[in-house]
Amino acid sequence: MGLAYSVARVVARVASAEDVAHARQLSLTYQASDGTAASPTVANTSVSGVTSTSASVSAAIDGHANATTCSFEYGTTTAYGSRTAADPLPAAAGSQSISDTLTDLRPDTGYNVRATCTNAGGTATGGNAAFRTLAVGSSSGDRVTKVLTIVEENHGYDQMLAGMPNLKSLATRYGYATNYDALTHPSLPNYLELAAGPTFG
Numbered sequence: 001m002g003l004a005y006s007v008a009r010v011v012a013r014v015a016s017a018e019d020v021a022h023a024r025q026l027s028l029t030y031q032a033s034d035g036t037a038a039s040p041t042v043a044n045t046s047v048s049g050v051t052s053t054s055a056s057v058s059a060a061i062d063g064h065a066n067a068t069t070c071s072f073e074y075g076t077t078t079a080y081g082s083r084t085a086a087d088p089l090p091a092a093a094g095s096q097s098i099s100d101t102l103t104d105l106r107p108d109t110g111y112n113v114r115a116t117c118t119n120a121g122g123t124a125t126g127g128n129a130a131f132r133t134l135a136v137g138s139s140s141g142d143r144v145t146k147v148l149t150i151v152e153e154n155h156g157y158d159q160m161l162a163g164m165p166n167l168k169s170l171a172t173r174y175g176y177a178t179n180y181d182a183l184t185h186p187s188l189p190n191y192l193e194l195a196a197g198p199t200f201g
Helices: 004-011 016-025 157-163 163-172 187-197
Strands: 003-004 030-032 039-047 055-062 068-075 088-089 097-104 110-119 122-125 129-132
Touching: 039 110, 039 122, 039 129, 055 068, 055 110, 068 097, 088 097, 097 110, 157 163
Parallel strands: none
Antiparallel strands: 003 030, 039 055, 055 097, 068 088, 068 110, 110 122, 110 129
């Protein structure tokens, strides 16, 4: 028959103010009709403060007066794949707010996020919220102040990132160029133009 409060069974038998106070105390633990604790209710997942590499996320949680832990799952698809650290909520009745900051995101990339909470009654997930990080250098995003150029001879881009994890971390965090072509072959004229502009014949 859905959720029922344990206090309902007590109030039916109370006859004094002391009994009423005791019944209210018992009501602090919400129970399902079979006597087990109620699972959390997760609502209103929202995203704000989006930059090219980060975003603030929040959600409204009702743990039904049971101690509850919550985290945010996020990723570029609704399979998510990443999760923030668990955030404990006190065993209080009513809605509570949780928030966190997602960092090390890729610029100009679509992301999905949802809140996931667990208590003695089980695990519940909130609705998905989609957002897109800003492009590096966009009018409302981060301003480009430095450009790092790295030339790798006879190696593909994926090979370079696989062999240079620190560089991959910087590229993932700050962005990288993918639309470029060689001027000619072999390589020397490309290096000359890259460094000085002309190829000097």
